[in-house]
Structure formats: structure tokens, C-alpha cells
Amino acid sequence: MSNENLAGFRCWVVDLGGPPDRPPDAVVVLCHGFGAPGDDLVPLAREVGRFIPDDRKVRFYFPVGPLGLDQFGLPGGRAWWQIDMERLLNATATRNLDELHRTLPDGLETLRPRFGELMDAIRQDSGCPAERFVIGGFSQGAMLATDYVLHCDAAPASLIIFSGALIAEDDWIRAAESCPKLDVLQSHGRDDTVLPFASAEALREMLKRSGHEVDFEPFDGGHTISGGGLQGFGQRIAAVAGSA
Structure with missing residues (x-):
């Protein structure tokens, strides 16, 4: 495992299988x-x-x-954009999900091109084409991955959404209707008190209406990654690597 700087982002990099000088058959972000x-x-x-x-x-x-979050009482914590947690939890508690779904978070539009530059750097570093990428994340990271994939011209092999949610609804609908067809694995806990299960269902339905293939894996649990989700994740990686 190594820690590298790519396009201004720190990245932990792990290679599994094959000799060190061999290029990868698949890339996971x-x-x-x-x-x-x-x-x-x-x-x-x-x-x-x-x-x-x-x-x-x-x-x-x-x-x-x-973004570092030390000043907000989370030593060592990082974020992709700042979140008003009180507002998020209030929307969840009051079931005011339309606000969550329609909000374009402050900082996402600024981050979007920077993250695109990171993905370009990863493609150059790995030597792998976009169609051999599996891109995803957990929670806020899943939303970032979704935003990137919906707005990019070349579809990855799979999009992985662990405990994500629908945000930036108007923008995402437009992007989903025009981007290449996607293979999506989406996993979400029925008892999630951070990002409601209903928000995951709304994201699933939006993607399906836009013509994308969504493998939806609900589970009994909270804001976490399930064993079933990991299995589907691993199977997709294996399929991409095996077809190289």
C-alpha cells in the first residue's frame, strides 16, 4: 500500500494480484x-x-x-464538501425529504471539475481505460461518485452506491437522461437514520426511469455497508478483471 498525491488529492493505493510492474486489469476508486x-x-x-x-x-x-474537520470536533475527519448535519438530521426526522433530494450542496459544483481531474490522473497512473473502472463510495462518497459518473462522457464498468441518497435532483435527472447507460449496484439499510431508506429508493427509481440497470440490495441495518453489498461489489470487480 502506498500514499500518493494525484491532481492535488491524497490517495491510498493498493495493488492486489500480479507482479509489481504489471499494469492492472481493473481499477477500483x-x-x-x-x-x-x-x-x-x-x-x-x-x-x-x-x-x-x-x-x-x-x-x-x-x-x-x-476538507479537514478538526475544527468541527472530528479530529482527523475528512469531507468532500461541508454538511449542515443539524439540517440533515432535522430533514430526516421530519421526513422532509424533498429538501434533501432537491438541494445542490454548497461546494459540489466547485469540487466536480477537481474530482474529474483526479479521475484523469488515475487513468493516466493506472493505464486503464474508463470501461475497466469500478467507481463508488459510501454515504457522501457515494453521492460524489454518483455525481461524477452521471456527468462524465465515458461510463465505467459499474457504479457502486453504498448508503447514498438522491441529491441535486433536477441536475441529476438531466445528467442521468443523457449519460451512457450504467450498471449500478446500490445497497442501503432499511433502518438508516442518517440518510433515509426512502431517499435511496428515490435515487434507484430516478436511475431506472432514466434507463440505467440498478441492482438494489436492501438490508436490515443502519448506515453501513452490508455483507451482501460487499459480495456484489467483489463480483463486479472480478467480472471486470476477468474480462480484461
């Missing part, structure tokens, strides 16, 4: 959630590595959000 330290998802590389064929190599990139 996974973005952490709000308040995480930036490397909390790194162990998932080993977790899903058991699905990867022995003769294939996969490179995992775990980029670190640009």
Missing part, C-alpha cells in the same frame, strides 16, 4: 464518507480481494476528501 479519516475503506480491498481471479491484477484507489 472508492470514496469515503463524511467525517471518516480518509483510509477507513482501505481494508475493503482485502475483503473483496477473495473474488479476484488469481491471474488478474486490480488496483484500488482510495482518495481523501479535501
Whole structure:
């Protein structure tokens, strides 16, 4: 595992399988959630590595959000954009989900081109084309991954949405209706008290109405990543690597 600087972002990089000088057969980019330290998802590389064929190599990139949250009482915590947690939790508690769905978060439009530059740097670093990428994230990272994939010209092999939600609804609908057809794995807990299950369902229905293939994996639990979600994630990585 190495820690690299790509397009101004810190990235944890993990290679599984194959000799060090061999280019990867598939690339995985996974973005952490709000308040995480930036490397909390790194162990998932080993977790899903058991699905990867022995003769294939996969490179995992775990980029670190640009915002530090020490001043907000989260030492070491990182974020992709700032969140008004009180407003979010109030919307969840009052079931005022339209506000959540329609809001374009402050900072997302500024982050969008920067994250695109990061993805360009990852393609150059890995030597892999976009169609051999699996791109996703957890919570806020899942929303960032969704926003990027909906707005890019070349579709990845799969989009992975762990405990994400519908945001920027008007913008996402326009983008979803015009972007290449996507294969999506979406997983969400029925008892999620941070990002409501109904918001995940709204995202699923929006994607399906726009013509995308969505494998929706609900589970009994809260704001986390399920075993079933990890299995589907690993199977998609294996399929991409195996077809290279």
C-alpha cells in the first residue's frame, strides 16, 4: 500500500494480484464518507480481494476528501464538501425529504471539475481505460461518485452506491437522461437514520426511469455497508478483471 498525491488529492493505493510492474486489469476508486479519516475503506480491498481471479491484477484507489474537520470536533475527519448535519438530521426526522433530494450542496459544483481531474490522473497512473473502472463510495462518497459518473462522457464498468441518497435532483435527472447507460449496484439499510431508506429508493427509481440497470440490495441495518453489498461489489470487480 502506498500514499500518493494525484491532481492535488491524497490517495491510498493498493495493488492486489500480479507482479509489481504489471499494469492492472481493473481499477477500483472508492470514496469515503463524511467525517471518516480518509483510509477507513482501505481494508475493503482485502475483503473483496477473495473474488479476484488469481491471474488478474486490480488496483484500488482510495482518495481523501479535501476538507479537514478538526475544527468541527472530528479530529482527523475528512469531507468532500461541508454538511449542515443539524439540517440533515432535522430533514430526516421530519421526513422532509424533498429538501434533501432537491438541494445542490454548497461546494459540489466547485469540487466536480477537481474530482474529474483526479479521475484523469488515475487513468493516466493506472493505464486503464474508463470501461475497466469500478467507481463508488459510501454515504457522501457515494453521492460524489454518483455525481461524477452521471456527468462524465465515458461510463465505467459499474457504479457502486453504498448508503447514498438522491441529491441535486433536477441536475441529476438531466445528467442521468443523457449519460451512457450504467450498471449500478446500490445497497442501503432499511433502518438508516442518517440518510433515509426512502431517499435511496428515490435515487434507484430516478436511475431506472432514466434507463440505467440498478441492482438494489436492501438490508436490515443502519448506515453501513452490508455483507451482501460487499459480495456484489467483489463480483463486479472480478467480472471486470476477468474480462480484461
